[in-house]
Amino acid sequence: MIRVLIADDHHVVRRGLLFFLKTQKDIEVVGEAKNGLEAIQLVETLKPDIVLMDLVMPEMDGIQATKRIKERWPHIFVLMLTSFSDRDHVIPAIEAGASGYQLKDIEPDELVESIRTIMRGENMLHPDATSTLEEGLREEEMKPHIQNPLTPREQDVLAELTKGKSNREIASSLFVTEKTVKTHISNIFTKLSVQDRTQAALYAVKHGLTEGSGK
Known part of the structure; x- marks a missing residue:
């Protein structure tokens, strides 16, 4: 039964x-x-x-x-x-x-x-x-971060960016130069189809991208 x-x-x-x-x-x-x-x-x-x-x-x-x-x-x-x-x-x-x-x-x-x-x-x-x-x-497959995956380092930069850190603070946390951080952020904006840091941070929170790559 x-x-x-x-x-x-x-x-x-x-x-x-x-x-x-x-x-x-x-x-x-x-x-x-x-x-x-x-x-x-x-x-x-x-x-x-x-x-x-x-x-x-x-x-x-x-x-x-x-x-x-x-x-x-x-x-x-x-x-x-x-x-x-x-x-x-x-x-x-x-x-x-x-x-x-x-x-x-x-x-x-x-x-x-x-x-x-x-x-x-x-x-x-x-x-x-x-x-x-x-x-x-x-x-889901059409979302920008699925179509244009972020590199591990770009994931790290985005994770730091969502914490409200400046380029200098991100550079210090990841042991890279500010110029490198700027390049990564530019790539992130392009891949995620966002215009600024606020939009990037909101996108990261909405789609669960607030954690770094762990690498």
Whole structure:
């Protein structure tokens, strides 16, 4: 039997899921949660095999709940069941550890098949969610620092620059001349498509480039 926990703040949705899943011989609904916090509490006591998780809920949303569940019980699967297919919801959900992402307009039979597929250890994404992920990956590949990677020394200079250091201070920290620092900064501006030190620092923070190369 596949033990399922339903987490959704809408009573009608929970009732509908419960009614249909009860017709499946290999599925048992072991509990219902009205929010993410309650979902975590029920996971701890009921130990389901998989959680059908809504995204937007009071107390704690589905993404935070998924993250905590996967941190404490990595063997428990989470299938997001939501109305949102935009990148602001899809990508964080997958990053939180969800094994599947389906929209609420899914046919009941397809939902059951998604549950079974995930229990076999395979991921299951709605086509719209897949498209969103692919678009996100394409945009990631198009980012300046991906297309024009910084050299280890340029990474070091950028890391020092984000600390608000002057060229002289950067030169002193890296044991190079100020002229060399200026050259590196010029290259950094070109590669990252930024106009000044502030833009470079903001870019570094946004894209996780605040650490040096370590070389």
